[in-house]
Amino acid sequence: MTEKIPLDTKIDSTPELAAPSVSPSLQVRLETLRRWLVQAGALLALLLLSLYLSFATPHFLTPSNIANVARQTAVTAILAVGQTMVILSAGIDLSVAAIAGLSASVSAVLMTSQVTVLGLAIGPLPFVWGVLVALAVGMLAGFLNGLIITKGRIPDFIATLGMLGVYRGIALLVTGGLPVPSHLTATELKGYLPEALIWLGAGDILGFPVPGLIALIIVGLGWFILRYTAFGRSIYAVGGNREAARISGINIHRTKILVYTFSGLMAAIAGLVLTGRLNSANALMGEGEELRSIAATVIGGTNLFGGEGSVLGTLIGAMIMGVLGNGLNLLNVSAFWQRVIQGLVIILVVVLDQWRRRRFGS
Amino acid sequence: MKQERRLLLLMEKIDKRFPGVHALDHVDFDLYEGEVHVLLGENGAGKSTLMKILSGSLPRDSGRIFIRNHEMQEIAHMSPEHAQALGIGMVYQELSLVPTLSVAENIFLGRLPRNRFGLIDWKRVHGDAKASLNTLGIDLDTHAITGSLSVAEQQLTEIARVLASQPRILVLDEPTSALSDTERTRLFEIIRRLREKGVGIIYISHRLAEVPLIGDRVTVLRDGQKIGTFPTSEVTEDQLIQMVVGRKLTEQYPKHGVEKGEVLLRVENLSVPGKLENISFEVYAGEILGVFGLMGAGQNELARALFGLEPAYTGRIYIRERLTPIRNSEGAIRVGIGLIPRDRREGLIPMLSIPPNITLGQVSQYSPHRVLSLQKEKQVAQRYIKELRIQPPILDRPVLYLSGGNQQKVVLARWLYGDTQILVLDDPTRGIDVGAKAEVFSIMDSLSRRGIGIVFISSEMQELLAMADRILVLRRGRIASIFQRGEVDQEDLLRSAS
Numbered sequence: 001m002t003e004k005i006p007l008d009t010k011i012d013s014t015p016e017l018a019a020p021s022v023s024p025s026l027q028v029r030l031e032t033l034r035r036w037l038v039q040a041g042a043l044l045a046l047l048l049l050s051l052y053l054s055f056a057t058p059h060f061l062t063p064s065n066i067a068n069v070a071r072q073t074a075v076t077a078i079l080a081v082g083q084t085m086v087i088l089s090a091g092i093d094l095s096v097a098a099i100a101g102l103s104a105s106v107s108a109v110l111m112t113s114q115v116t117v118l119g120l121a122i123g124p125l126p127f128v129w130g131v132l133v134a135l136a137v138g139m140l141a142g143f144l145n146g147l148i149i150t151k152g153r154i155p156d157f158i159a160t161l162g163m164l165g166v167y168r169g170i171a172l173l174v175t176g177g178l179p180v181p182s183h184l185t186a187t188e189l190k191g192y193l194p195e196a197l198i199w200l201g202a203g204d205i206l207g208f209p210v211p212g213l214i215a216l217i218i219v220g221l222g223w224f225i226l227r228y229t230a231f232g233r234s235i236y237a238v239g240g241n242r243e244a245a246r247i248s249g250i251n252i253h254r255t256k257i258l259v260y261t262f263s264g265l266m267a268a269i270a271g272l273v274l275t276g277r278l279n280s281a282n283a284l285m286g287e288g289e290e291l292r293s294i295a296a297t298v299i300g301g302t303n304l305f306g307g308e309g310s311v312l313g314t315l316i317g318a319m320i321m322g323v324l325g326n327g328l329n330l331l332n333v334s335a336f337w338q339r340v341i342q343g344l345v346i347i348l349v350v351v352l353d354q355w356r357r358r359r360f361g362s
Numbered sequence: 363m364k365q366e367r368r369l370l371l372l373m374e375k376i377d378k379r380f381p382g383v384h385a386l387d388h389v390d391f392d393l394y395e396g397e398v399h400v401l402l403g404e405n406g407a408g409k410s411t412l413m414k415i416l417s418g419s420l421p422r423d424s425g426r427i428f429i430r431n432h433e434m435q436e437i438a439h440m441s442p443e444h445a446q447a448l449g450i451g452m453v454y455q456e457l458s459l460v461p462t463l464s465v466a467e468n469i470f471l472g473r474l475p476r477n478r479f480g481l482i483d484w485k486r487v488h489g490d491a492k493a494s495l496n497t498l499g500i501d502l503d504t505h506a507i508t509g510s511l512s513v514a515e516q517q518l519t520e521i522a523r524v525l526a527s528q529p530r531i532l533v534l535d536e537p538t539s540a541l542s543d544t545e546r547t548r549l550f551e552i553i554r555r556l557r558e559k560g561v562g563i564i565y566i567s568h569r570l571a572e573v574p575l576i577g578d579r580v581t582v583l584r585d586g587q588k589i590g591t592f593p594t595s596e597v598t599e600d601q602l603i604q605m606v607v608g609r610k611l612t613e614q615y616p617k618h619g620v621e622k623g624e625v626l627l628r629v630e631n632l633s634v635p636g637k638l639e640n641i642s643f644e645v646y647a648g649e650i651l652g653v654f655g656l657m658g659a660g661q662n663e664l665a666r667a668l669f670g671l672e673p674a675y676t677g678r679i680y681i682r683e684r685l686t687p688i689r690n691s692e693g694a695i696r697v698g699i700g701l702i703p704r705d706r707r708e709g710l711i712p713m714l715s716i717p718p719n720i721t722l723g724q725v726s727q728y729s730p731h732r733v734l735s736l737q738k739e740k741q742v743a744q745r746y747i748k749e750l751r752i753q754p755p756i757l758d759r760p761v762l763y764l765s766g767g768n769q770q771k772v773v774l775a776r777w778l779y780g781d782t783q784i785l786v787l788d789d790p791t792r793g794i795d796v797g798a799k800a801e802v803f804s805i806m807d808s809l810s811r812r813g814i815g816i817v818f819i820s821s822e823m824q825e826l827l828a829m830a831d832r833i834l835v836l837r838r839g840r841i842a843s844i845f846q847r848g849e850v851d852q853e854d855l856l857r858s859a860s
Contacts, residue, residue, distance in 0.1 A: 229730065230729065230731070237726075240711035240714060243708045244707075245726075246671070248695075251726070
């Protein structure tokens with residue numbers, strides 16, 4: 001045992017057997033092409049859609065409209081980054097929009113008024129503290145989701161569906177059901193939201209909207225985590241094959257709790273951006289965004305059963321949804337029809353995606 | 363063979379390509395009434411593809427299929443429903459039972475008998491199910507939930523299901539891989555009985571020793587090509603191995619004597635409620651400790667317990683003579699234990715490629731924020747791909763597409779990379795072909811020469827007798843005996859185990 005003995009398989013192989021029918025380098029190249037085709041499908045759909053719109057309406061390819069699309073897509077994209085990680089780990093998070101509403105409401109209340117908690121007078125908080133409170137609330141809510149799912153052994157769907165109600169309810173209690181700051185409560189003196197927060201949602205840098213930049217940074221962060229960190233790897237492992245992940249020593253509970261905490265953090269950021277854009281927070285803000293984030297994830301090619309997909313695809317998915325909504329507005333399609341069309345597009349994209357996978361997969 | 367036997371099935375020049383692979387290259391195959399035709403070949407040789415084309419679950423690119431339906435007729439388009447109507451019954455290696463339904467419901471799935479009101483006739487369902495199980499000589503509660511049965515019992519249920527549809531052509535894809543010897547003997551009796559009734563049977567197996575026992579003719583496939591068809595009485599096992607593998611195996615069971623080192627693992631009074639009772643043994647550095655038992659004797663639980671997957675165990679586990687409680691797999695890996703699980707699908711993340719699958723055992727030990735070096739990971743993978751001859755050596759393709767033997771090597775590589783000191787192998791050669799088996803054994807041998815202690819669980823006595831230094835026999839969760847190498851034969855093992 002002191003000397004290292006080489007592993008030799010002790011079997012003489014004839015070259016006839018070793019040579020595969022296709023040369024390895026060609027096989028690798030075909031493989032690359034196949035992968036590209038599988039992954040680039042959503043991108044292709046986005047390009048075609050944009051191409052069509054740029055011909056169909058002169059307003060689509062204007063700088064102000066592009067900035068507008070970026071602003072509208074940002075919230076969905078930020079939520080969808082967290083959602084993608086959850087779905088990759090074979091979970092689903094229905095509470096993201098509720099967490100966004102809750103964390104934004106709590107922080108908006110604390111930034112605009114003085115509140116007495118356990119005999120301590122808090123607020124109005126400055127911008128940085130308000131942001132930290134929102135992030136903490138979001139992470140705590142996500143952590144609770146993870147805890148309920150793992151330690152309580154509750155299916156992800158049920159747990160986050162239940163907590164969706166809980167978080168929305170708490171947000172309503174915190175805000176009294178009114179927007180913050182509110183112009184209706186004339187009797188109380190309420191302050192305004194900090195300028196910096198409004199800049200987060202509505203400002204721009206050299207003409208590029210800040211929310212879009214935040215979304216891009218977050219997509220980059222998500223991409224890095226998934227590709228280069230041990231955490232990212234364990235997300236793929238847990239979602240790809242839970243049993244095998246366990247046998248490889250992955251701490252499944254820790255991974256899932258971290259994933260939901262991360263998703264809560266993303267929700268809080270999205271909530272802040274949305275608050276800035278609307279210049280006010282309210283308990284019910286972003287309703288329906290949880291489903292849009294799931295749709296963006298799936299359109300982006302992430303397998304709804306976990307283990308397969310990427311944040312870059314999700315960004316494209318979110319952009320397809322954003323461009324589509326914007327284009328329908330520009331084309332003067334009625335809001336009612338827009339919902340019908342958006343629903344059908346989600347199905348269509350996924351159908352095409354599955355067909356492409358069957359055709360070019362394996 | 364009698365001369366008046368009629369042709370049942372003729373497959374002519376069947377050709378099938380998958381992207382990058384010529385899965386079947388103009389393969390001919392035929393089957394007579396009352397015949398057992400064995401189909402041999404390594405994983406990926408094309409056996410399953412051929413059978414899937416026969417059953418209509420895969421379309422063929424070209425070639426013709428004729429099936430006797432009173433007279434031989436050509437079947438232009440085969441579909442699963444069509445195949446069933448023509449009397450083709452398939453027992454797949456991968457079980458196709460619904461785990462949440464009862465045994466009886468599974469046996470009659472899709473054709474539950476009805477009473478005159480059109481409602482399901484439960485009395486008949488269970489009565490008929492019981493009867494069809496009895497003809498197989500199986501004693502099972504027809505109300506039992508299928509998922510709660512052992513793999514062997516599920517396999518027998520599956521066979522009962524297919525037989526209940528009274529097929530004229532029966533395909534058995536590795537039916538014995540999960541069966542104990544008694545169950546296998548019983549299955550062979552059933553096969554002989556069916557053969558006498560004129561049923562044509564296609565029998566796929568990796569166990570070469572079964573070929574002369576059960577087969578009339580044998581066809582060998584290799585890399586999608588037919589090597590030949592022979593009466594089983596005219597070929598020897600060695601000739602078959604050579605045809606299957608395409609080369610001469612210098613040694614099927616490479617085994618060097620290794621001097622025992624220190625005690626790596628000592629187990630005292632290990633018990634898992636209802637599964638294992640008072641198991642005590644030790645494993646030395648460089649030793650291969652074989653573990654034998656009939657199906658369900660506790661081998662699987664022993665493997666799991668050593669790897670921390672049975673946290674409710676009682677007793678003491680010492681690693682290098684230090685008392686080490688092992689309550690989860692993380693803990694097991696930390697003290698240098700590795701596990702090759704019984705089911706290969708439990709070992710791999712199918713959608714990930716080879717490099718992350720190899721490093722996963724180590725990555726799982728990192729703290730979550732640790733940054734990985736994908737470049738280094740690739741180098742590691744390349745090293746093991748070369749050392750273990752993993753084919754094809756493509757780095758960015760999901761391991762899903764690897765053959766069984768190569769998947770097994772990836773799992774092995776994971777533990778080699780992790781500097782594992784004690785390796786638990788739970789039936790590592792189950793369902794992999796002769797060539798890959800010999801490679802797994804030679805890897806085991808080199809590992810033991812490196813001073814790794816190996817716990818080698820197997821249902822194949824031949825393998826154990828050839829590879830193990832000592833053999834521990836389990837019987838109903840207890841140790842029945844521990845034999846030294848060379849002092850036992852198969853009969854002793856069986857007697858001790860039953």
